[in-house]
Each structure stands twice: as structure tokens, then as C-alpha cells.
Amino acid sequence: MTVDISELVDLRSHRPEAIAEAAARRTRRPLLNTSGRLMIIAADHPARGALAAGGRSMAMANRADLLERLCLALSRPGVDGVLATADILDDLLLLGALDGKVVLGSMNRGGLQGARFELDDRFTGHRPEDIERLGFDAGKLLLRIDYDDPGSLTTMESTARAIDDMAARRLPVFVEPFLSHRTPEGKVRNDLSAEAVTKSIAIASGLGGSSAYTWLKVPVTENPDDMAEVMATSTLPAVLLGGEIGGSAEEQAGAYEKWRGALRLPTVRGLVVGRSLLYPADGDVAAAVDTAVGLL
Numbered sequence: 001m002t003v004d005i006s007e008l009v010d011l012r013s014h015r016p017e018a019i020a021e022a023a024a025r026r027t028r029r030p031l032l033n034t035s036g037r038l039m040i041i042a043a044d045h046p047a048r049g050a051l052a053a054g055g056r057s058m059a060m061a062n063r064a065d066l067l068e069r070l071c072l073a074l075s076r077p078g079v080d081g082v083l084a085t086a087d088i089l090d091d092l093l094l095l096g097a098l099d100g101k102v103v104l105g106s107m108n109r110g111g112l113q114g115a116r117f118e119l120d121d122r123f124t125g126h127r128p129e130d131i132e133r134l135g136f137d138a139g140k141l142l143l144r145i146d147y148d149d150p151g152s153l154t155t156m157e158s159t160a161r162a163i164d165d166m167a168a169r170r171l172p173v174f175v176e177p178f179l180s181h182r183t184p185e186g187k188v189r190n191d192l193s194a195e196a197v198t199k200s201i202a203i204a205s206g207l208g209g210s211s212a213y214t215w216l217k218v219p220v221t222e223n224p225d226d227m228a229e230v231m232a233t234s235t236l237p238a239v240l241l242g243g244e245i246g247g248s249a250e251e252q253a254g255a256y257e258k259w260r261g262a263l264r265l266p267t268v269r270g271l272v273v274g275r276s277l278l279y280p281a282d283g284d285v286a287a288a289v290d291t292a293v294g295l296l
Contacts, residue, residue, distance in 0.1 A: 001068060001071040001095070001097075003064045003067045003071070003095065005063070005064050008091060008095075012090075012094075019090045019093055020134070022093040022094055022096070023093055023135055026093065026098055026103075026135060027099040028135060028137070029100050029101070029102065031137055031172060032269065035296070037269060037270045037296045038080050038081075038239055038269050038270030038272075039079050039080045039270055040079075040082060040083050040102065040270070040271070040272040041073045041074065041081070041083070041272075041273065041274060041278065041289070042083045042084075042242070042274030042275075043070055043084040043088055043274055043278065044083055044084050044088075044106035044125075044140070044274075045275065046085075047106065047124075048109045048111065048112055048113050049112045049114065049115075050113040052275075053275035053278065054279035054280070054281065060275070060279075063091070066278070067091055067092070069278045069279070069285050070082065070088070070092065070097070071092075072286060072289075073278060073285055073286075074092075074097050074101060076289045076290055077290075078293035078294075078296065079101075079289060079293065081098075081102030081104065081137070082098070082101060082103060083104040083105075083106060083140055083272060084104075084105075084106060085105075085109060085125050085126070086126060086130070089103060089134075103134075103136040103137050104139060104140050104174065105125065105126030105134075105136050105138075105139050105140070106126060106140055107123055107125045107139045107140060107141040107162060108122060108123040108125060108142055108162075109125045110122030110124040111142070111144065118188050119144055119146050119149055119151060119155070119180060119188060121142050121143070121155050122158070123141070123162060127165075128162065128168075131166075131171055132171060138173060138174060139162075139166055139171065139174070140173070140175075141173060141175055141176065142178075143155065143176060143177045143178070143200075143204055143207075144178045144179075144180040144188070144190065145177070145180065146179075146181055147181075148182075156203075156207065163207055163208030163210075163211075163213075164209050166213055167209070167210045167212055167213045167214075170213060172213045172214075172215055173213060173215065174215045174217045175204045175207070175214060175215070175216055175217065176217040176241060177200035177216070177218070178190040178219075179191045179196040179197075179199055179200050190219070192221055192222045193221065194222075194229065194230050197218065197219065197221050197230050198230050200218075201216060201218060201230065201231075201234050204216060211236060214236055215236060215237050215239065215269075216237070216267075217238070217239050217241050217272055218231075218238050218239075219240070219241050220259065220262050224258045224261050227265060231262075231266075231267050231268065235267065237267060237269045238267050238268050239268070239269055239270045239271060239272045240263065240268060240272070241273070242255070242259075242271065242272065242277070252276060252280060252281055255276060256291060256292070259292070260295050263296065270296060271292060271296065277292055
């Protein structure tokens, strides 16, 4: 699909109500497919100022290019849906790319990449009432906890209330937890050791007044062999996140193998992957997506 930016801008300028109309017309489907698996393409990175992909610092800054890659990925067999912020989902609604797809609204993007307040992950995206109003299928939130940052307690509390609000609407919410820390240079790093990921899962699983609609979105640990023990921490259903992958074909192939092993675990129900599929090393989006789908 070739995206006509002028057409999108004209619609937004003259008929902003077209977005709500497209949402009301959208054909919905169950969260899980018939095999009980889930393959979601993630594209909520730009709203956090994280525009780098495939070795290019501003790769995701071209909205027409990003939308074309997303439409191609969503058209591939076995792709269930997309995770994104309102601006991107509104564009995809206007393009008619979300019919029959699972739609996840990204809820907190306030922790801008590289900012002094990066760990202050405030809820600046979709609210539970927005997800309900638009007929979307679930929400996603990021929960990074730094034991040395008192502000993490505020983040945990706001996360718990968001989980409560989603559960009250019987809407699934995907919680992406990390134990994080700042390097001596001030950069935020997520700890992917087995112990840290285990603790983050335990903490996230206990948030809110009900876990009935809570899913986990978890990374593969530094040592993939640790994943079976790590995922035994909770009975909540989980999906694997793609994370940042190096630009070489070898690094991408290594990531596929890590995902393949973890997908065999009983609580793991699918994949949520973004930049590594939308901006693969060889530029072939369709092939990258098809390979990921094949792992399921």
C-alpha cells in the first residue's frame, strides 16, 4: 500500500470525525486466534522519542514510510494486530488497515528516551475510557522500577489504578515490567538477568485489585535457558517482547532462536515485536514478519 499523506491530512483537517466513524465501522475479532496464539506488531516507540531502528537514528521519523511498513506487516498471514499510540492508530483506522485485527492502545509514553525524567512513565497515551470508546481490544503499559528512585513507587501506584480501570471494563491490559537502573553516565538500562526479570514479573503480577484481565509482556533473559524457571513465577498469560536487536542478519537470526525456545513455555502465548520486523537488516519486511509468524 502506498500512503497518500495529503489525503490523510485533508481528512484530519476537514472531517476529524472520520476517525471515530472508522473506529465504529471496524470489524472486531477475539483477542486470540483459533490456535490460542497472538502475533502483534508494535509501533508505539515514536511517542517516547525512540525513533532509531535498523542502525538509523531517525528511521521511524518518516510517518508515510512507517505506515506503509505497518500496512504491509498487518497484511501478512498470521499477524493478529498492532500496538500503537493514538496518532498512529488513527491513521491506520483512516487507511482501513485495522479491520479484523486486534488493536492495543499504548497507555503511558511519558518516560521519554534519554530524558532526566525517563523513569517517570506517566500515562500520557490512551486512557481506559478511550480504549473502550473506540472499541479497541486491549491496552499496554510500561512499568520500569528503579530501586534507587523513589518515583518508582508513584509509577507502580498509577499502574495499579490503570489495571483496576481496565479490569472494571473487562479489557485486557498488557504490562511490560522491568527492573531498571541508571548507568554512571545517566542512561537507563533494563536488567535482563534471570533474577531481575523474575522479580519484575512477581511485582507486576500482584498489582491492582484483580489480575483477571492482566497479561504480561516480558523480555527473553540474557541466558535464554533461564526462561523456563523465570516464567514459572506467574500464572498470568504472557507474550514475548522483541526489544532492540542489532542490525545484522546474524543478530536477527539469534533473536528468532531465543523466541522459538521461549514460545514453547506454557504461559507464553505469543509475540509483540516492532522495530526488528518493521526495519529488518535486509529491508524485507514481509519476510521478517513471516519468519516471526512461523515461530508460533
